[in-house]
Amino acid sequence: MAKQVKEIDLIIVGGGPAGLTAAIYASRARLDMLLLEDKVMGGQVRNSYTVENYPGFKKVAGSELADIMQQQAEELGATIEEFDIIENVKLDGEEKIVETEEFIYKPKALIIATGASPRKLPIRNEEKFAGKGVHYCAVCDGAMYQNKVIGIVGGGNTALEEAIFLTNFAEKVYLIRRYDYFRGEKAVLEEVEKNEKIEILYNEDLIAVDGEDFVEKGIIKNTITGEEKEIALEAVFGSIGHEPMVNLFKEYINISKGQYIITDENMRTNIPGVYAIGDVREKEYRQITTAVADGTIAALEAEKYIKKLNK
Ligand SMILES: Cc1cc2nc3c(=O)[nH]c(=O)nc-3n(C[C@H](O)[C@H](O)[C@H](O)COP(=O)(O)OP(=O)(O)OC[C@H]3O[C@@H](n4cnc5c(N)ncnc54)[C@H](O)[C@@H]3O)c2cc1C
Numbered sequence: 103m104a105k106q107v108k109e110i111d112l113i114i115v116g117g118g119p120a121g122l123t124a125a126i127y128a129s130r131a132r133l134d135m136l137l138l139e140d141k142v143m144g145g146q147v148r149n150s151y152t153v154e155n156y157p158g159f160k161k162v163a164g165s166e167l168a169d170i171m172q173q174q175a176e177e178l179g180a181t182i183e184e185f186d187i188i189e190n191v192k193l194d195g196e197e198k199i200v201e202t203e204e205f206i207y208k209p210k211a212l213i214i215a216t217g218a219s220p221r222k223l224p225i226r227n228e229e230k231f232a233g234k235g236v237h238y239c240a241v242c243d244g245a246m247y248q249n250k251v252i253g254i255v256g257g258g259n260t261a262l263e264e265a266i267f268l269t270n271f272a273e274k275v276y277l278i279r280r281y282d283y284f285r286g287e288k289a290v291l292e293e294v295e296k297n298e299k300i301e302i303l304y305n306e307d308l309i310a311v312d313g314e315d316f317v318e319k320g321i322i323k324n325t326i327t328g329e330e331k332e333i334a335l336e337a338v339f340g341s342i343g344h345e346p347m348v349n350l351f352k353e354y355i356n357i358s359k360g361q362y363i364i365t366d367e368n369m370r371t372n373i374p375g376v377y378a379i380g381d382v383r384e385k386e387y388r389q390i391t392t393a394v395a396d397g398t399i400a401a402l403e404a405e406k407y408i409k410k411l412n413k
Contacts, residue, residue, distance in 0.1 A: 105206045110134050111408050112401075113200050113209040115188065115350075118145020119390045120380025121215030122171040123397025124404075125180040131405045136209075137175070137182045138202065144168025145217050146344075146381070147390060149241045151267045156390050164241070167390075193354040193373050210411055211375040211404040214351055214363060215397065218344030218381040218388075223255060225338075226310035226321075235317025235337045240264035247337045249273045253320050255308050256341030259286035262294050264341055269299040276300075276333060280307045280325050311338055346382045358384040369400035375407050 112128050114121045117139030128135040142148065150164030159167065176182060183202075192199040193212070200207040220238035222228055228236055237243040240254070244267060252272040254265050257279050263286075265277045277294065282304045284291050294300055303322065309330070310321040317337055323330045346362045348355070356364045356372040362385075363378035365371055371378050379396035381388045 105201070105204060107206045107208065109208045110136055111209065112136075112211045112213065112404050113138060113207055114213045114215055115200070116145065116215035116217055116347075116380070116382075117143040117172070117182065117184070118215060118217045118380060118393065119147055119168075119171060120217070120393035120397040121145070121213070122168075122175050123394040124213050124215060124379060124401040125175040125182070125397075126171075126178055127398055127401030128404065129175060129178040129180040131401070132179075133405060133408065135181065136207070137180060138186050138188060138200070139182065139184050140187050141185065143172050143182065143184050147171075149239045151241050151263065153390065188350060191350050191354075193351070193376060198375065210408045212377070213369075213397075213400045213404060214355070214371075214376070214378040214382060215380050215393075216347035216350075216382045217393075218346050220340060221343045221345050223308065223338070223340040223342065225308055227312055231311055231313070231317050234315065235313065236311060236340070237337060238340050240267050240339050240341075243337075244268050244271050244339075247271055250336040251276070251334060253278055253308060253333070253335045253338040254341055255279075255338065256343075257281065257283075257285050258341070258343070259290055261341035262286040262290040264339060265294055265300050266290075266297060268339065269297055272299065274299055274301065276320075276335065277302045278306050278308050278320075278322060279304055281305065308338060311335075344381065344388075348382060360384070367399075368403050369396055370403065375404070375411075377404060 111133040112135040114137040125137045147164045148168045190201040197208050248271050251274045253276045255278045268275045305325045306322040309323045311317045369377040377400035379400045380393035
């Protein structure tokens with residue numbers, strides 16, 4: 103069956119805080135808009151155990167914050183399609199095209215808010231044990247490891263926070279760090295150090311996991327002496343950063359060395375009417391507050407752009 107063609111003012115791709123903020127502003131501007139999310143709504147925030155640095159909320163579960171943002175956007179009139187996969191995008195012709203399984207959308211403006219996804223651990227057997235002891239989201243998968251020994255690899259705030267979170271379930275958590283310092287906040291590190299269930303393994307690199315059907319052990323290599331040793335563990339969580347989700351767009355859009363989308367301070371990309379916001383954008387700080395700021399600016403810019411086109 104031929105796909106239905108739909109002309110529309112604005113398409114927002116990605117339903118994290120950046121995309122949802124853009125949806126809130128676009129709805130209030132009465133734009134004919136659609137937000138497409140290929141997974142569950144909320145983005146990375148949904149995986150955050152608690153958020154304590156989003157103004158207005160002293161302490162809120164990430165999933166609750168995501169739900170409130172979505173509810174707010176929908177109550178203001180935003181149209182949201184969850185679990186809708188974009189098959190193709192064309193941004194080089196007269197018209198912009200966003201093609202899903204059912205529709206060919208022709209938006210006047212496009213906001214890319216696809217965020218980032220966790221970087222895979224560069225360890226032996228990563229693929230073999232993916233989901234069977236190798237994980238990337240403590241909030242999503244941590245509860246599977248009640249009273250087990252878990253490893254977590256990373257050096258930033260997320261790794262520190264996830265180590266603390268995993269002690270809710272695990273008997274013991276190894277926090278594996280290839281250097282002798284952490285990049286995360288001092289206050290969080292102090293909390294980790296006080297936690298009796300966490301053992302920090304400084305100057306150690308996790309190089310492999312192994313087992314029968316599920317992970318049963320990890321192999322760590324000392325980054326100073328080169329000595330390798332086995333540790334018994336039933337799961338390992340990777341927390342070594344994120345990769346921007348740019349594949350659909352990189353044929354058309356200018357991308358930085360680190361694969362992030364390059365914009366000006368008004369979120370404009372190299373293509374008129376195409377904006378990029380949030381964690382997918384080249385910038386210094388990637389937080390909820392910075393994502394929502396980007397979303398605000400892009401939606402206001404898109405509104406201006408569409409009004410001009412309509413004149
Ligand atoms: C565990 C964890 C804890 C965190 N804690 C905090 C915190 O306490 N405070 C703070 O400020 N920040 C925190 N952050 C960072 C914060 O969550 C991010 O900076 C923020 O979510 C970025 O928002 P975003 O909308 O740009 O991207 P994301 O949140 O990454 O959302 C992008 C969305 O786009 C979707 N998407 C991707 N590709 C496509 C596609 N092709 N089609 C359709 N949809 C697509 C994704 O599924 C996702 O839902 C945390 C992050 C993590 C992982």
